[in-house]
Amino acid sequence: xxxxxxxxxxxxxxxxxxxxxxxxxxxxxxxxxxxxxxxxxxxxxxxxxxxxxxxxxxxxxxxxxxxxxxxxxxxxxxxxxxxxxxxxxxxxxxxxxxxxxxxxxxxxxxxxxxxxxxxxxxxxxxxxxxxxxxxxxxxxxxxxxxxxxxxxxxxxxxxxxxxxxxxxxxxxxxxxxxxxxxxxxxxxxxxxxxxxxxxxxxxxxxxxxxxxxxxxxxxxxxxxxxxxxxxxxxxxxxxxxxxxxxxxxxxxxxxxxxxxxxxxxxxxxxxxxxxxxxxxxxxxxxxxxxxxxxxxxxxxxxxxxxxxxxxxxxxxxxxxxxxxxxxxxxxxxxxxxxxxxxxxxxxxxxxxxxxxxxxxxxxxxxxxxxxxxxxxxxxxxxxxxxxxxxxxxxxxxxxxxxxxxxxxxxxxxxxxxxxxxxxxxxxxxxxxxxxxxxxxxxxxxxxxxxxxxxxxxxxxxxxxxxxxxxxxxxxxxxxxxxxxxxxxxxxxxxxxxxxxxxxxxxxxxxxxxxxxxxxxxxxxxxx
Ligand SMILES: Nc1ncnc2c1ncn2[C@@H]1O[C@H](COP(=O)(O)OP(=O)(O)OP(=O)(O)O)[C@@H](O)[C@H]1O
Numbered sequence: 094x095x096x097x098x099x100x101x102x103x104x105x106x107x108x109x110x111x112x113x114x115x116x117x118x119x120x121x122x123x124x125x126x127x128x129x130x131x132x133x134x135x136x137x138x139x140x141x142x143x144x145x146x147x148x149x150x151x152x153x154x155x156x157x158x159x160x161x162x163x164x165x166x167x168x169x170x171x172x173x174x175x176x177x178x179x180x181x182x183x184x185x186x187x188x189x190x191x192x193x194x195x196x197x198x199x200x201x202x203x204x205x206x207x208x209x210x211x212x213x214x215x216x217x218x219x220x221x222x223x224x225x226x227x228x229x230x231x232x233x234x235x236x237x238x239x240x241x242x243x244x245x246x247x248x249x250x251x252x253x254x255x256x257x258x259x260x261x262x263x264x265x266x267x268x269x270x271x272x273x274x275x276x277x278x279x280x281x282x283x284x285x286x287x288x289x290x291x292x293x294x295x296x297x298x299x300x301x302x303x304x305x306x307x308x309x310x311x312x313x314x315x316x317x318x319x320x321x322x323x324x325x326x327x328x329x330x331x332x333x334x335x336x337x338x339x340x341x342x343x344x345x346x347x348x349x350x351x352x353x354x355x356x357x358x359x360x361x362x363x364x365x366x367x368x369x370x371x372x373x374x375x376x377x378x379x380x381x382x383x384x385x386x387x388x389x390x391x392x393x394x395x396x397x398x399x400x401x402x403x404x405x406x407x408x409x410x411x412x413x414x415x416x417x418x419x420x421x422x423x424x425x426x427x428x429x430x431x432x433x434x435x436x437x438x439x440x441x442x443x444x445x446x447x448x449x450x451x452x453x454x455x456x457x458x459x460x461x462x463x464x465x466x467x468x469x470x471x472x473x474x475x476x477x478x479x480x481x482x483x484x485x486x487x488x489x490x491x492x493x494x495x496x497x498x499x500x501x502x503x504x505x506x507x508x509x510x511x512x513x514x515x516x517x518x519x520x521x522x523x524x525x526x527x528x529x530x531x532x533x534x535x536x537x538x539x540x541x542x543x544x545x546x547x548x549x550x551x552x553x554x555x556x557x558x559x560x561x562x563x564x565x566x567x568x569x570x571x572x573x574x575x576x577x578x579x580x581x582x583x584x585x586x587x588x589x590x591x592x593x594x595x596x597x598x599x600x601x602x603x604x605x606x607x608x609x610x611x612x613x614x615x616x617x618x619x620x
Contacts, residue, residue: 131178135170138356142166145359150366151431155391160243165359168242169235169352176349183342187335194332201325202317208307209329212300216293216336223289224347230282231351237275244271286344293340297333304329366430372450378457379407379442380538380569382428386437389427393435397423400437401593405585407442407538410570412583414613419589421573425541428571429458441539459537461561463544465524472501472527473508479531487534494563495530496556497523522553529560540570558582576617586610 143166198206248255248264255264308325311317317325384403390396397420405411413421426432427439430446438445446454459479467475476492477483483491488508492501500523504510512518519527532540542561562582574580586603588596588610596608603610 127178127182128174131174131176134177135174138173139166139170142170142356142359145362145364148364148367149362150364151426152365152391153362158239158243158246160241160246161239163246164235164239164242165355168238169355171352172345172348173352173356176345179345180342180349183338187338190335191332194328194335198325198328198332201321201328202311205304205308205311205317205325208303209300209332211303212296215296219289219292219296220339220343223285223292223343226285227282227289227343227347228351228354230278230285231348232354234275234278234282235351235355237271237278241268241271241275244268282347289343290340293336297336301326301329366433366451368450369448372448373444374453375441375444375449375457376453378538380457381405381407381440381442382539382569382571383440384424384427384437385440387427387434387439388436389423389432389434391423391432396435398427399593403587403594405569405571407569408567409585410565410572410583411585411587412572412574412580413587413589414574414580414610415589415595416591419591421589422543424589425460425543425571425573428539428541429455429460456535457537458539458541459532459535460541461525461528461532461543465528467512467519467524467527470512471506471509472504472512475512475527476508476530476534479534480536483534488530491530491533494533494560495526496560497526497530500526522550522557525557526560529557529564532564538568540565540568541573542570543573544575588613 146162146166195206195210198209244267248268255261304326308317308322312319312322382403382405384401387398387401387403388396389398401424403424413424415421423432427434428441428446430451433447438447440446441449441454441457468478473485473488476488476497479491480487492498492508500519501507510518542565572580572583574583574586580586581600583600586596586598586600587594588603588608590609596603596606596610598606604614
């Protein structure tokens with residue numbers, strides 16, 4: 094073999110090698126960057142959704158299952174990144190190949206190209222039809238998986254109740270019912286997809302057959318050479334490539350779009366408690382609270398509170414007592430604007446709370462709830478939740494004032510002890526003290542104490558009571574009272590019944606009046 098041929102082979106091989114290496118590199122870059130673009134879009138949408146959910150009011154959370162929200166922020170967005178990456182790229186390449194192949198086919202033979210073109214309206218119809226059906230099916234599937242998530246969330250967080258009632262079988266049945274609905278919805282989507290893919294396959298094979306038959310006839314009648322016929326059939330196959338690519342998008346596109354629709358649905362849900370344009374920033378409020386003709390209902394049809402007038406002076410401790418469900422908690426939930434009044438107004442230091450910036454209003458109010466929520470993390474982090482900028486000294490002082498020192502000393506790693514999910518490793522009394530320590534750090538002028546209903550041992554109760562008395566010093570304090578201990582310390586007691594505020598006055602005044610409070614006192618005292 095002549096040497097120049099060898100050197101030619103070597104040159105071509107080296108050139109090919111370089112081309113291969115470069116194309117591999119390019120493929121890597123396109124693949125990686127393409128996915129990066131998709132992931133960035135997905136992450137950004139997830140961030141926006143999370144921020145939007147955080148802005149929602151209590152009403153939204155009252156009416157939306159936690160598992161459902163979780164599903165929307167996680168699952169629903171999974172396919173959007175893939176779609177964002179593959180969608181435009183695949184569609185562009187497919188359309189270009191499709192148009193190119195048709196153009197060449199027309200230059201070979203117009204009649205035969207027209208035969209191939211017949212497929213287009215049918216193909217278009219099938220794709221649009223399937224797309225609409227699949228969009229619906231995947232949207233339903235996302236809804237069903239959200240319900241599965243909600244069910245899991247419910248059963249897992251309530252597992253102690255489930256097991257104590259030995260209702261595992263019942264829970265399994267409920268879960269399986271949701272799981273089956275999900276299966277049905279997902280299968281529905283794949284049914285439409287299989288129909289559509291088979292339809293596309295059938296149409297493309299039909300075109301091949303039609304081209305072969307008509308092509309053979311054209312050759313027979315000398316309108317087409319054999320070479321042209323072979324070339325044409327080859328191009329028909331080129332035509333199928335983009336159709337196959339678009340078919341592959343048939344799953345991804347409606348899935349991504351269904352997720353996107355659920356994303357926009359939630360994003361369009363405007364938070365119902367927002368700052369007015371001219372809302373003012375409030376700082377260092379004194380804590381004079383007035384309810385002026387306040388009417389409120391959780392839904393528009395039924396009022397829980399009707400025409401309530403109430404004055405609480407700065408620095409005063411007011412206890413709310415009354416039968417269960419009368420509206421004590423509701424009254425207190427209106428002050429930080431967890432809900433907005435339907436009629437009337439609430440003012441603090443003479444300013445309507447709806448004219449205050451929500452964040453600044455809430456920074457002035459501290460709430461110690463019955464059920465203290467502890468985040469997974471260390472004890473230090475959980476106390477510091479009251480003020481994220483608190484120094485170690487401030488945290489320690491708050492812990493001391495909340496009588497937490499002995500608790501911390503007994504923990505294996507002191508402040509750095511990990512507190513399990515929902516603080517399961519701590520007792521009710523210990524959790525209460527963490528909530529109080531948070532309040533010392535937050536240091537708000539207004540305090541709302543939703544007194545724990547569960548009984549604590551006398552010593553713990555005394556310790557907590559001391560901490561609470563210390564906490565409420567120089568603050569306007571509202572206590573949703575269930576036990577008499579707190580009521581005795583109150584400057585004033587407000588008796589709330591289904592009819593509204595029934596009685597108001599000091600402990601002794603109310604006893605003397607011998608009304609509802611006196612009866613309530615008698616019942617509790619007899620216990
Ligand atoms: N988030 C809510 N959505 C709808 N209705 C609610 C909501 N919270 C409370 N309610 C209803 O409002 C009424 C007043 O409830 P609220 O919790 O204020 O009573 P309460 O006096 O604090 O009761 P308790 O002493 O049992 O805590 C009740 O009929 C209750 O069912």
